[in-house]
Amino acid sequence: MSALTVTGLGKSFGGVDAVAGISFELRSGELLALIGPNGAGKSTTFNMINGQLKADAGSIRLDGVELVGRKPREIWRLGVSRTFQIAETFSSLTVVENVQMSLLSQQRRLFAMWHPAADERRDEALALLDRVGMKAQADRPCSVLAYGDVKRVELAIAMANAPKLLLMDEPTAGMAPGERNALMALTKQLVVERGMAVLFTEHSMDVVFAYADRMIVLARGRLIAEGRPLEIRDHPKVQEVYFGTGKTFEKTSS
Numbered sequence: 001m002s003a004l005t006v007t008g009l010g011k012s013f014g015g016v017d018a019v020a021g022i023s024f025e026l027r028s029g030e031l032l033a034l035i036g037p038n039g040a041g042k043s044t045t046f047n048m049i050n051g052q053l054k055a056d057a058g059s060i061r062l063d064g065v066e067l068v069g070r071k072p073r074e075i076w077r078l079g080v081s082r083t084f085q086i087a088e089t090f091s092s093l094t095v096v097e098n099v100q101m102s103l104l105s106q107q108r109r110l111f112a113m114w115h116p117a118a119d120e121r122r123d124e125a126l127a128l129l130d131r132v133g134m135k136a137q138a139d140r141p142c143s144v145l146a147y148g149d150v151k152r153v154e155l156a157i158a159m160a161n162a163p164k165l166l167l168m169d170e171p172t173a174g175m176a177p178g179e180r181n182a183l184m185a186l187t188k189q190l191v192v193e194r195g196m197a198v199l200f201t202e203h204s205m206d207v208v209f210a211y212a213d214r215m216i217v218l219a220r221g222r223l224i225a226e227g228r229p230l231e232i233r234d235h236p237k238v239q240e241v242y243f244g245t246g247k248t249f250e251k252t253s254s
């Protein structure tokens, strides 16, 4: 069974159909890339899946459970994580404290009640950091980390929820090519190891072609193509929407 089943999903803003009735599925253990030109509806789709935006139409089911109409925290507890953007890690806390906070919030504990540097769930947090190669930096403040290392910590924070579905918004933006590949290779290992499903947006076609199992392509809120990376690269509609945008499908590592 698919982990995620999206059917007829729609959202309009003042008469503009940001997402116009899209349907797709995502299986456990699969990395699905959501691509499309600027304004295609990618962020709106992500925001509906994690509950930040309420859908106007359609359904989003996670393992058969309807997510539309639920609050973000409830959706998170049901097993949907989203990698935090850099500003959302608590830079005054250490690396391990950030992961501990995420573990505790899964138990419905209030952040305000928690005293930083407490030992609660520290071992679990360290195990997650070990998995993303950040254990050695566990006691450093997040504020002093290199950018690529922050992305690894964000991944550990998202994994604290033991997600069935991980949403990654432009995971490699701002990273050097070597770091990009390392982060995506790690993500792929986690997907295989944990049978998690990943939906990610990405502007770098190199990353998409190297790591996505499948892709879906949005243009002006509509899903115009879906398939394996090589099928998508040669798809006439996709060529058409990308023509003139400066992005090409010529460079690929797959």
Ligand SMILES: Nc1ncnc2c1ncn2[C@@H]1O[C@H](COP(=O)(O)OP(=O)(O)OP(=O)(O)O)[C@@H](O)[C@H]1O
Pocket (backbone or CB within 6 Å): 013, 014, 016, 017, 018, 019, 036, 037, 038, 039, 040, 041, 042, 043, 044, 045
């Ligand atoms: N809060 C909002 N109010 C009004 N219009 C919005 C809002 N959010 C998105 N839109 C519009 O919806 C459409 C889809 O936007 P969205 O941000 O989902 O696209 P995107 O594919 O994520 O684009 P980008 O790659 O530039 O981030 C655009 O026309 C955008 O202007």
